[in-house]
Amino acid sequence: MSIQVFGLPVSRGVAIGRAVLVASSRVDVAHYYVEAQAVEHEVERLRHARDAVAQELMLLKEEVPEDAHAELVALLDVHLMLLHDDSLAEATKQWVRERHYNAEWAIAAQLEVVARQFDEMEDEYLRERKADVEQVAERLLLALGRAAALQPEALKPRDFAGEDPLVLVANDISPADMLQFKRSVFTGFVTDVGGRTSHTAIVARSMDIPAVVGAREASRLVRQDDWLVIDGDAGVLIVNPSPIVLEEYRFRQRQCELERARLDRLRHTPCVTLDGQAVELLANIELPADAPTALASGAVGVGLFRTEFMFMNREGRLPDEEEQFEGYRQAVAGLKGLPVTIRTVDIGADKPLDRMNVHELRHEHLLNPALGLRAIRWSLSEPEMFARQLRAVLRAAALGKVRLLIPMLAHVEEILRVKAAIAEAQESLARQGLAHGRVELGAMIEVPAAALMMPVFLRHFDFVSIGTNDLIQYTLAIDRADETVSHLYDAWHPVVLQLVHQVITQAQQAGKPVCVCGEMAGDPDFTELLLAMGLRSFSMHPSQISLIKQRVLRTDTRTLRARLAATLASDRPQDTWAGG
Structure with a gap:
């Protein structure tokens, strides 16, 4: 049906x-594909995990006190039976052999199948046995976690x-x-x-x-x-x-x-409006290997390199200076002379690090990590990590045009500490005789406080980038990852548009470059509005560049100015702009 x-x-x-x-499982499950030559190795991992769990259960049975309830031994027997049952044991091997799932994923997939079968049983007692299957599966996953495993990074899809x-x-x-x-x-x-x-x-x-x-x-x-x-x-x-x-x-x-x-045919067409306004279209990337894709999309540089993705999936081991330098060097080389804007690590909220688990365990009461230790707050709390990243970026700047972008700033004290950390990184590199370059320093405007204190920011920074995703989230007090309140997340909210316009206007008056690098930049519904506000630099996913370029090429900014004032003054800007 x-x-x-x-x-x-x-x-x-x-x-x-x-x-x-x-x-989903209470135990973290790795999901990756294994190559043909590794299939039997994964099946062997499953067998070893099953044998280990069987041994654990047998030992538990032996240790059960004589006066314990008979149902306790019976329950262990049920788990042993399930462990060797074909619906779990043999079927799990099939996921590995036929779909090339890794062992953990195979168990999780088969658990899903078996759990549904139990859910459909009419007998209440039998339905409740689903919990036993889940417990056995979790024991297997834990056993696999304790054993030496092939790493996902070493395998190709x-x-x-x-x-x-x-x-x-x-x-x-x-x-x-x-x-x-x-x-x-x-x-x-x-x-x-x-x-x-x-x-x-x-x-x-x-x-x-x-x-x-x-x-x-x-x-x-x-x-x-x-x-x-x-x-x-x-x-x-x-x-x-x-x-x-x-x-x-x-x-x-x-x-x-x-x-x-x-749209792909527009990739290398100069991005100029009908009235001759040149517009810069940049790319957002997550990994150094994304740089060639950005270049192929027609981007004239990288407006946002989200370095936090280099820190993830590493089992708590942070990248050292050399590894980061190599990544940034690769991105700079991939852009072939075009500028690369590297944002310092923006960890926290919906992008936690493995090693942050300790912090989170100490703060289990913290229900909203978006307001906690994230982005520059975390970097300043980890000075050694921050110094490694700054040194790596400065070294990459010797090889091409690099801009450094700082996320989630809201306090003058944070600005001063960041600038001091950069100065110290420069001095340490000079003392060691390591080549490094000067970077243009920029601030992310994504907290309302930052938008409202633009004159202060413009005194300290060479450029600003508006992170509209977080600016909307923090302005409207909406967790953007929470679907229960996502209907209230509104990029057309009057105050959001007024803040964006205010930042663009003040930056231009100060003669400082300003870019929008949030999702609004890649949304064609906002292209003409942002152009009307005076924005001439957009940074977005490479896949959106041709679509936004098409909008720019068809726009005459002279016809937009009259509509802007009415839209910004409206209680319902979206309707006003659409009807203008």
Whole structure:
């Protein structure tokens, strides 16, 4: 039976494929593909984990006191039986051999299948045995975690050429996990939770694949291998579509591909409005290897290099100076002389580090990490880490044009501490005789306090970048990753637009460059409005550059000025601008 699940559209287009479920678990599960020569190794890992758990359970049975309740021994026997049952043991091996899932993912996938079977049982007692299966699966996952395992970084995604396309379905996907899937086989993804500007959604757009988040019950309603259609424009997931609906979406998919091909022809066209205003279109990237993609998209530089993604999926081990320098060097080289804006690590909120778990355990009462130790606050609390990053950036600046961008500043004291840290990094490099260059220093304007104290910021910085995602979040007190309040996240809110306009105007009056690097920059609905405000520098996902360039090429900024004043004065700016 075909069903529709509604969520939030976060990355446009149509994806069609078979469902791959990533089941949630109280134990962290790594998800990656193993190559053909590693399959039997993964099966062997499963066998070792099963034997280890069986031994644990047998020891527990032996240690049960004689006066203990008989049901305790019976429960251990049930777990032993489940451990060796074909529905878990053999079927798990099939996920490895047929789909090339790693051992942990195979267990999680089979747990999803078996759990659903228990949910459908009429007998209440049997339904409750699902908990036993979950406990056995978690014991297996813990056993795998204790054993030496192949690392995901050492493995390449499977080549699924000729097989059905795949769509990822999960309760949630962390930004770090998204990077694991970035160059993999998925044509789209759906999550139960998330908002339009959560970092998971941002990475999805950078991958240029259709995505729907906040779909609530998707991971419960979808089964492994169901045929799915993701309508990334409408925010709809269709499960097991009828042949007619499937053919309609395949037609739409072909139309999207043709439109993308037409836009690609604009990649190297100079970006100038009809009235001769030159506009700079830059790219946002997550990893050094993304630099060639940015260049190929027609970007005239990188306006935002999110360095925090170099710090993730490392089991708590932070990159040292040499590793960071190599990454920044690679990005600079990949841009072939064009400028690269490197943002210092923006960790926290929906992008936690593995090693932050200790901090989070000490602060379990902290319910809103977006207001906690994140971005520059975290960097200043880790001076050795911050010094390594600054030194690496300064060394890369000797090889090309590098700008340094500081996130989430709100206090003069923070500004002074950052500048002092940069000066110390420069001095230490000079003492060691290491080549380094000068960087233009910029501030992210993403906290209302920063927007309201622009004169102070403009005295200290060479340029500013408006991070509209966080500026909206903090202005409206909306957690942008929380789908329960995502309907209140409003980029058209009058105060948001007034703050953006104020920042652009004051920066231009001071003769300082200003760029918008948040999601608003890559949204064609805002292109003309931002041009009317005087913005001439946009930074966005490489996949959006041709679309935004098309809007710029068709715009005459002289016709927009009269509409701007009325829009900024309106209680309903979106309606006013659209009707202007």
